[in-house]
Amino acid sequence: MIAGVPPSAATMFEALDQLxxxxxxWLVGQLPPxxxxxxxxxxxxxxxxxxxxxLFALTVLIERKGLGRIQNRYGPNRxxxxxxxxxxADLIKMLTKEDLVxxxxxxxxxxxxxxxxxxxxxxxxxxxxxxxxxxxxxxxAGLLFFFAVGACIELAVFMAGWSSRNKYSxxxxxxAIAQMISYELPLILSTLPVVMLAGSLSLVDITDAQAGxxxxxxxxxxxxxxxxxxxxxxxxxxATAESNRAPFDLPEGESEIIAGHLVEYSGIKYAxxxxxxxxxxxxxSALGITxxxxxxxxxxxxxxxxxxxxxxxxxxxxxxxxxxxLRGTLPRLRADHLMNLAWKFLLPLVLLNAVSAALWxxxxxxxxxxxxxxxxxxxxxxxxxxxxxxxxxxxxxQHIGPRTYRMAA
Amino acid sequence: MDIAFLITAAAILAGAAGxxxxxxxxxxxxxxxxxxxxxxxxxxxxxAEFVGxxxxxxxxxxxxxxxxxxxxxxxNFEATHEALSFRPWALGLAIALLVSGAVVSAxxxxxxxxxxxxxxxxxxxxxxxxLLMTRYVVALExxxxxxxxxLIGAALVALRENGPGRPAKPGEQGSVAGRLEx
Numbered sequence: 001m002i003a004g005v006p007p008s009a010a011t012m013f014e015a016l017d018q019l020x021x022x023x024x025x026w027l028v029g030q031l032p033p034x035x036x037x038x039x040x041x042x043x044x045x046x047x048x049x050x051x052x053x054x055l056f057a058l059t060v061l062i063e064r065k066g067l068g069r070i071q072n073r074y075g076p077n078r079x080x081x082x083x084x085x086x087x088x089a090d091l092i093k094m095l096t097k098e099d100l101v102x103x104x105x106x107x108x109x110x111x112x113x114x115x116x117x118x119x120x121x122x123x124x125x126x127x128x129x130x131x132x133x134x135x136x137x138x139x140x141a142g143l144l145f146f147f148a149v150g151a152c153i154e155l156a157v158f159m160a161g162w163s164s165r166n167k168y169s170x171x172x173x174x175x176a177i178a179q180m181i182s183y184e185l186p187l188i189l190s191t192l193p194v195v196m197l198a199g200s201l202s203l204v205d206i207t208d209a210q211a212g213x214x215x216x217x218x219x220x221x222x223x224x225x226x227x228x229x230x231x232x233x234x235x236x237x238x239a240t241a242e243s244n245r246a247p248f249d250l251p252e253g254e255s256e257i258i259a260g261h262l263v264e265y266s267g268i269k270y271a272x273x274x275x276x277x278x279x280x281x282x283x284x285s286a287l288g289i290t291x292x293x294x295x296x297x298x299x300x301x302x303x304x305x306x307x308x309x310x311x312x313x314x315x316x317x318x319x320x321x322x323x324x325x326l327r328g329t330l331p332r333l334r335a336d337h338l339m340n341l342a343w344k345f346l347l348p349l350v351l352l353n354a355v356s357a358a359l360w361x362x363x364x365x366x367x368x369x370x371x372x373x374x375x376x377x378x379x380x381x382x383x384x385x386x387x388x389x390x391x392x393x394x395x396x397x398q399h400i401g402p403r404t405y406r407m408a409a
Numbered sequence: 410m411d412i413a414f415l416i417t418a419a420a421i422l423a424g425a426a427g428x429x430x431x432x433x434x435x436x437x438x439x440x441x442x443x444x445x446x447x448x449x450x451x452x453x454x455x456x457a458e459f460v461g462x463x464x465x466x467x468x469x470x471x472x473x474x475x476x477x478x479x480x481x482x483x484x485n486f487e488a489t490h491e492a493l494s495f496r497p498w499a500l501g502l503a504i505a506l507l508v509s510g511a512v513v514s515a516x517x518x519x520x521x522x523x524x525x526x527x528x529x530x531x532x533x534x535x536x537x538x539x540l541l542m543t544r545y546v547v548a549l550e551x552x553x554x555x556x557x558x559x560l561i562g563a564a565l566v567a568l569r570e571n572g573p574g575r576p577a578k579p580g581e582q583g584s585v586a587g588r589l590e591x
Binding site for chain 2: 106109139140141144145147148149150151152154155158159162170173174177178181184199200201
């Protein structure tokens with residue numbers, strides 16, 4: 001199973017890898033049989049909740065620190081050593097703040113919206129394989145489930161925007177719906193090649209489709225194919241927009257509509273939206289990892305002894321760091337640029353990427369010398385050439401050059 | 410009948426009734442969402458995973474959003490109506506009975522064993538996909554063409570509003586509405 005280590009060490013690494021799975025089995029085994037299936041599900045749910053909430057708290061701290069560094073300031077550094085206890089302070093602040101509801105608001109919808117935001121996001125984690133044998137449920141149509149529950153988030157944003165009876169809220173809600181519908185299409189279509197070639201909608205099966213090694217050492221992740229690489233990039237762009245992260249944070253746009261649908265929320269309800277957004281970002285990153293980056297699998301054969309969940313969270317950390325970096329670097333898009341990017345640029349490219357994946361699949365029997373290179377060039381150019389042409393055409397007539405400052409010195 | 414089904418059925422009916430009875434149009438739409446989502450749960454209880462998830466994705470993710478956006482783009486959608494009720498009661502009742510009678514008779518006459526437990530294992534997504542790509546491929550393609558025509562038509566309608574040949578400006582009603590027709 002594990003290459004390059006003596007058998008005794010291999011057993012130890014195996015045990016370490018399956019530590020949490022065995023622990024759960026042991027715990028469930030102590031109970032009467034009638035309870036076992038329920039308790040098993042409850043333990044999985046509690047583990048997901050605990051792990052990802054902790055990750056959320058850490059990410060908020062790291063993001064504030066990281067953005068601070070990018071903007072040449074310190075970030076939070078007063079609560080605890082290096083500001084490590086800041087999330088706890090934030091939590092206490094959120095819990096003790098007054099829960100304000102505008103007098104003109106629709107009280108019921110205003111109350112339900114944060115719940116509708118958080119619950120579907122948490123449900124989406126059920127199908128993600130976090131490690132070997134570590135998916136809470138393995139649905140036959142897991143990917144479809146993920147997108148189905150993800151679709152409920154749009155409704156939550158609309159409910160928040162409409163029920164607040166505030167024109168900024170309503171504007172934010174409208175922007176959010178337009179953006180999320182537009183980017184849902186490229187997001188779902190960018191996962192199409194993976195489903196085509198793995199032949200399954202189950203995320204566990206898709207992870208298994210990336211097993212094995214090419215050349216004896218490099219993992220067979222989808223990202224190491226031309227369509228996988230293009231797919232990952234397109235997926236990441238669409239996922240950033242879908243989770244309303246900068247540079248696609250128009251629905252919140254603090255400087256334009258002072259936080260959009262969140263204007264009239266305070267205290268723990270605001271915190272729920274905040275949690276929902278971050279958990280949504282983790283979930284969509286986890287999906288990207290599962291589809292393109294081999295899920296919990298190690299990149300090279302010599303590193304297979306590292307426990308599978310460690311790989312998963314390492315990759316997730318990479319995604320989170322990328323999102324923070326993007327937020328600190330890129331300015332917000334304009335509404336029409338946002339729509340153009342989705343409909344004129346991403347959509348044709350994701351469709352071509354599906355064709356490229358089919359080509360990759362049907363050229364697999366090629367055996368002549370340099371076949372691999374030829375396949376890469378052929379399938380890569382199918383996406384790469386339209387990328388250049390589309391980019392040129394969309395930028396035609398626009399003067400893209402160094403920024404000129406007229407007001408500032 | 411088990412309790413889970415009764416709860417789901419109650420939620421479906423409550424959502425549908427709310428969608429009829431609510432004063433505010435947005436409340437009607439949101440009650441409709443409750444009915445759609447409960448229906449998805451009912452499909453899941455019948456072990457029809459694919460249909461249940463597709464119901465959630467299409468009806469909550471697309472149809473409900475479409476309704477809501479159409480409301481947002483309508484003038485004075487906030488105005489609540491005193492009575493949305495349908496005046497000729499007898500006519501409404503007759504239509505309701507006719508439709509439900511047709512549906513019930515179709516189900517009873519379909520040869521599905523009423524009350525018989527399902528014997529075959531639930532079809533996998535793969536089996537559904539195979540059937541869609543072989544036996545029902547014409548229907549699938551026809552549906553695809555229909556949706557494409559609708560999409561192009563919506564884009565054309567959106568273009569017209571700003572005069573021929575000129576692309577709609579961002580944030581204007583036509584442009585957003587056209588894009589959401591998909």
